[in-house]
Amino acid sequence: MSGTVRARTTAPPPGMVRVPGGTFRMGSEAFYPEERPVRPVTVDGFWMDAHPVTVAEFRRFTKATGHVTVAERELDPRDFPGADRGALVPGALVFTMTPGPVDLDDWRRWWSYEPGACWRRPRGGDSTTHGRELHPVTQVAFEDAVAYAAWAGKELPTEAEWEFAARGGLEDAVFVWGDEFTPKGRRMANTWHGAFPWQYLPASAKSPYPGTSPVRSYPANGYGLYDMAGNVWEWTCDAYADRRPEPAPGACCAPRDPRADRPAAGAPGGGERFPRRVTKGGSHLCAPNYCLRYRPAARTGQSEDTATCHLGFRCVVR
DSSP states (O other), rough: OOOOHHHHHHHTTTTTEEEEEEEEESSSSOOOGGGGOOEEEEEOOEEESSSSSSSSHHHHHHHOOOOOGGGOOOOOGGGGOOEEEEEGOSSSEEOOSSSOOOOOTTTTTTOOOOOOOOSSTTTSSTTTOOOOOTSSSSSSOHHHHHHHHHTTTTTTOOOHHHHHHTTTOOTTTTTTTBBHHHHHHHOSSSOOSTTTTTTOOOTTTTOOOOOOOOOOOOOEEEETTOOOSSSSSEEEEOOSSSSSOOOOOOOOOOOBBBOSSOOOOSTTTTTOSOOEEEEESSTOOOOTTOOOOSSSTTOOOEEEEOBBTTEEEOOOEO
């Protein structure tokens, strides 16, 4: 890493870690097309939540503000032309293991829309967050994450900030802890082990089914940040496009945190009713045979109205 770390004399915000500014090589040429091209980017220093926002923290927010999440609201028939109005009930996407191997091109085999699923009932039905207060909150849409951040006096990170922080000072490493997936056989993050989506090899008898784990269950990266790989995908404030622009020819210096506030004209997602935002980090459902995205360079786009059982967020203070 390069760049000068700026001194800060004020006390750190509770539960946050200081990430020094600097210049790094963002992206990867070795994995998925949307991670290209690799290019130098500079970010200023900032504070970041040491771990994803938890169920307990999000509950305090809803009690203080009365916020109703997107997954809990009545659906607008205008957003679903041609749909049976009787089927338009609040809910969210829930993952279910398949009984055996399936076509990995058809995500509907393992994802289903569950009426009543929300952050309080992450799997719908009579599911609950009881005993899961220290797990990352899930089933939160982009608007919910933005509302929480504003209430907390924080913001969502840019994609560049998130990736710089996830790398933890390691230049060009594949994972947030280095280049080896399980150094000395140790699991370093809550990711899928086995053949997705039907064969799951749990880390212990206490976790027989794929799902979130309490924050801080796995080692922190070089900056002291937990769960920057696996557990839950995390929202950023950047709009998503399938491919980033190429670096300007002859550029003399790294661009400073090139935030994408909205999809560019003609970019995928630019004309959608609900634009897509960049999510980072992968989740407990990411597996080498399907989604090897528990890496700092990995990224995907989620519609702003999306809420799932493997999607959460964390905040920054600049």
